[in-house]
Amino acid sequence: MTTLHIINAAPTQTTQLSSCLRVLSAGDGIVFCGEAVQALRAGSLAAQQLQGIDHSCKVYALEEDVLARAIDAEALPVTLLDYPAFVALCVAYSRVSSWT
Amino acid sequence: MKFVINVLSSSNAPATRRALRFAQAVLAAGHEIVRVFFYQDGVLTASNNLVVAQDQQDIAKQWQAFITENKLDAVVCIAAALRRGVLDQAEAQRYQREAVNLADGYQLSGLGQLHDALQQADRCISFGGE
Numbered sequence: 001m002t003t004l005h006i007i008n009a010a011p012t013q014t015t016q017l018s019s020c021l022r023v024l025s026a027g028d029g030i031v032f033c034g035e036a037v038q039a040l041r042a043g044s045l046a047a048q049q050l051q052g053i054d055h056s057c058k059v060y061a062l063e064e065d066v067l068a069r070a071i072d073a074e075a076l077p078v079t080l081l082d083y084p085a086f087v088a089l090c091v092a093y094s095r096v097s098s099w100t
Numbered sequence: 101m102k103f104v105i106n107v108l109s110s111s112n113a114p115a116t117r118r119a120l121r122f123a124q125a126v127l128a129a130g131h132e133i134v135r136v137f138f139y140q141d142g143v144l145t146a147s148n149n150l151v152v153a154q155d156q157q158d159i160a161k162q163w164q165a166f167i168t169e170n171k172l173d174a175v176v177c178i179a180a181a182l183r184r185g186v187l188d189q190a191e192a193q194r195y196q197r198e199a200v201n202l203a204d205g206y207q208l209s210g211l212g213q214l215h216d217a218l219q220q221a222d223r224c225i226s227f228g229g230e
Contacts, residue, residue, distance in 0.1 A: 008115060008229040034114055035230050062118070083125035090223050091101050091131075098226035100108060 002027040004093035008100070010035040011046035016099040021049060026056045029093055031086065032078075033062040040066065042075035050076055060089065101131045102221040106214065107142035108228030111160035116145060119227035120163055127170060135173045135217035138206070140228070143181040146174070148203035160203075167205040175217075178208040 007030060011017045017039055020030060030050075032039055039046035040061060050059060063080035066073050073080060081089065090096050105123050109115040126133055138146055145160045152158040167174045181202070182191060188202040202208060218224055 006225070008118075008227070014229075033118060083121045084129060086122060087125045087129050087131070090103075090225060096223050096225055098106075098224075098228075100226050100228035 001094045002029070003095045003097050004028070004089055005030045006096065006098045007032055007036040007039075008034040008098075010038040011044070012038070017046055017049070020097075020099055021053065024053060024057055026054050029058045029060060029089065031060045031062070031081065031089065033065050035065075037061050037065045037069060037071055040071050040073055040076055040078060042072060047076060060086075062086065101223065102134045103131055104134050104214070104217045104221040104224040105136045106224060106226040106228075107136065107138045107145060108140045108226060109230070110141040111145040111150060111163070113141075113230055115227045115229055116142065116163070117157065117159045119225075120159060120166060122225065122227070124166065133170075133172055134221045135175055135213065136167065137214045137217060138174070138176045138180075139211075139214070140177075140180055141184070142228075143176050143184055143186050146176045146181070146203050146206040147184075147186045147201050149199070149201045164203050164205055172205075173217075174206045175209045175213045176202070176206050177214075178210055181208055 005020045007016045009016050060079045060081050103126050107119045145163050150160050187197055188208050189200050192200045
């Protein structure tokens with residue numbers, strides 16, 4: 001059973017990301033939306049942590065939030081999502097965990 | 101597939117706009133929304149007293165239009181609503197308040213309605229924070 005984790009807060013504001021990484025299992029996915037996309041900034045501590053996750057785990061981000069913050073998402077292997085793709089992902093993974 | 105959408109932030113928060121765009125995409129993809137549950141500051145979206153500046157998006161109004169157009173079951177947590185001054189006719193009478201401000205399309209009820217929706221749905225997606 002794979003889980004899609006949804007994270008919405010910046011890594012400096014909450015422990016969402018570190019808590020999520022503790023329970024992240026092989027095959028899981030993480031969606032970054034809202035201020036959480038700050039975690040994708042090249043060279044940040046959070047981005048370094050993400051580089052260390054299991055290779056079977058995928059990283060996604062809401063494209064509008066990445067563009068609004070001018071984040072260069074090239075540094076990590078990130079798949080950018082529009083809303084239809086976000087919905088499709090929630091269906092594709094067998095569980096969804098919204099971290100709040 | 102059946103979805104529950106859980107809205108936890110006020111209508112000013114980007115999370116509540118995100119919840120709306122997500123919910124629109126759920127229906128557009130042919131899925132079903134069993135219930136939209138408004139909880140914590142999310143209950144403020146159901147107030148019809150909100151006045152939004154002309155140069156800003158009125159996300160509460162957009163939520164209401166989406167709910168009524170699609171005849172969605174939109175439940176507002178009654179305890180969270182009362183403490184934030186969102187009242188329907190019955191609660192305004194019960195607590196002797198002058199204002200009734202629960203917007204059309206919403207109903208006040210308890211957390212049990214979230215639990216009930218979770219039993220019916222395949223996925224619950226929560227939108228909180230910023």
